[in-house]
Amino acid sequence: MRIYEIIDEENTLSIGVLLYYEKEKSFIIELRDDLNEWTAPLLLTSFVKKGIFTIPRDISLLWVKERIIPSGRQNIGSILKNHKLKEYDEMKFLELSKGRCSQDSMYIKRLESVPSFVTKRNLKNLTECTALENNNLLCIFADGTVKKVSLSALLTNADVHNDVKKLINNHQLFLSCKIGTGGYYVTFADSIDLPAWLLYKSGKNIPLSYSDLLAFIKTNLLDTQEACQELACTRQNISYMVAHDQLKPVKESTMGNLYMKGDVVKNGW
Numbered sequence: 001m002r003i004y005e006i007i008d009e010e011n012t013l014s015i016g017v018l019l020y021y022e023k024e025k026s027f028i029i030e031l032r033d034d035l036n037e038w039t040a041p042l043l044l045t046s047f048v049k050k051g052i053f054t055i056p057r058d059i060s061l062l063w064v065k066e067r068i069i070p071s072g073r074q075n076i077g078s079i080l081k082n083h084k085l086k087e088y089d090e091m092k093f094l095e096l097s098k099g100r101c102s103q104d105s106m107y108i109k110r111l112e113s114v115p116s117f118v119t120k121r122n123l124k125n126l127t128e129c130t131a132l133e134n135n136n137l138l139c140i141f142a143d144g145t146v147k148k149v150s151l152s153a154l155l156t157n158a159d160v161h162n163d164v165k166k167l168i169n170n171h172q173l174f175l176s177c178k179i180g181t182g183g184y185y186v187t188f189a190d191s192i193d194l195p196a197w198l199l200y201k202s203g204k205n206i207p208l209s210y211s212d213l214l215a216f217i218k219t220n221l222l223d224t225q226e227a228c229q230e231l232a233c234t235r236q237n238i239s240y241m242v243a244h245d246q247l248k249p250v251k252e253s254t255m256g257n258l259y260m261k262g263d264v265v266k267n268g269w
Contacts, residue, residue, distance in 0.1 A: 001182075002091070003111040006041075010105035013039060016053070017118055018060070018099075018108060019182065020091050026181045027064055027090075029055040030118045041106065054121065054184065054197060061090070067101040068093040124200045125183035127210070131175050135168050139199050142183065144210045147203025154194070154202055163192045220261040221250070227264045241267055 002022065006015040006029070016031035031040060031053040040048040043063050044055055055063070069079060071088045085092060099108030114122075128140035135151040151174075154164045167174045167188060176189045185193040222230065227238055227247075241247035242257070247267055249257035 003114055004099070004108040005111050005115075006099070006106060006108055008039070008104075008106050011039070015039075015041065015106065017111065017115060018064075019114075019118075021181045022091075024181045025091070026057050027060040028057055028182060028184055029060040029063060030121065031055065032117065041104070052197075054195065056193060056195065057181070057184070058193075064090050064094055066103070067099055068097065122183070124197055126179050126186060126196045126199070127183055129177060129179050129186045129199075131177045135174060137177065137186065137199065137203075138206075139186070139196075139203055140210050140213070141196070141200055145200070146206040146208050146210065146213065147200065148206055149199050149203040154198065157198065157202075160194060160198065163194070166192065222259050222261050222264055224256045224259075227259050230261070230264050231268050 002020040004018040004020070006018055007013070008015055014032060015035065016029060019028045019030065020026075021028075029044070031044065031048065033053045035048055035053070037045045037049050041063065043059070043066065047053070047055055047059070068090060069076070073079065076088065080086070080088065083092075083096065094108065099106065123141070123143040125142050126139060127142050128138075130138045132138050132148070137149040137151070139147045139149055141147070151164050151168055154160055157164075173188050173192070177186050179185075180187040180193060183196060185195050186199065187193045224235060224238055228235060231237070238247065242249065247259060247263055250260055251258040
């Protein structure tokens with residue numbers, strides 16, 4: 001990850017930081033929370049007015065694109081060749097210009113570490129997220145908090161209302177959820193993003209820590225070999241139990257199945 005401070009040269013003001021995740025080629029802007037609609041970049045003022053200082057990846061990318069040569073420029077081939085670039089790369093063009101733009105007095109400066117205000121804010125980023133029944137999400141955050149989030153509870157937020165309706169009406173789309181870059185959001189089919197801060201704010205606390213859940217998994221999830229040892233039987237016996245619905249895997253794969261310990265133990269009674 002590369003880190004850049006965004007600076008307003010005219011007002012000698014630090015606006016925030018631009019984070020660039022190289023593998024994903026994804027941008028996230030973290031604004032300082034003392035900004036207002038007059039000191040924030042024009043594109044981002046609508047977020048600041050709402051008290052949102054972590055900018056979504058699509059808008060962060062748009063801010064970058066406003067400050068660089070567009071990919072559709074007529075002579076882009078010559079420009080790439082002149083800068084010895086094999087392909088169009090937003091970050092490389094942003095670095096070449098130091099993020100300067102004729103529309104304002106802002107520029108970027110490379111930092112070696114993440115500022116403390118970002119580190120603190122990132123404690124509410126996601127570390128795990130799982131789709132549950134009835135359109136619920138089980139979310140685990142960097143600060144160890146575990147929350148259950150109902151999609152229905154998010155319908156009151158106008159910014160995500162339409163996207164949430166799509167998720168509620170399309171179960172397969174809902175099941176595609178995975179954590180986005182940096183834990184900043186959960187994404188569905190890489191087309192709908194729900195920000196981590198909103199999930200943190202809207203979720204109901206579950207009185208379990210991440211370490212509690214890990215302890216439960218380590219103790220109560222058995223692979224096929226461990227199931228055989230628990231029941232003092234062979235793999236063929238386990239396969240027979242599965243085929244006759246006496247034992248149901250919680251996860252199946254070509255490498256082997258996983259079972260809940262309680263379900264395995266029942267077959268020994």
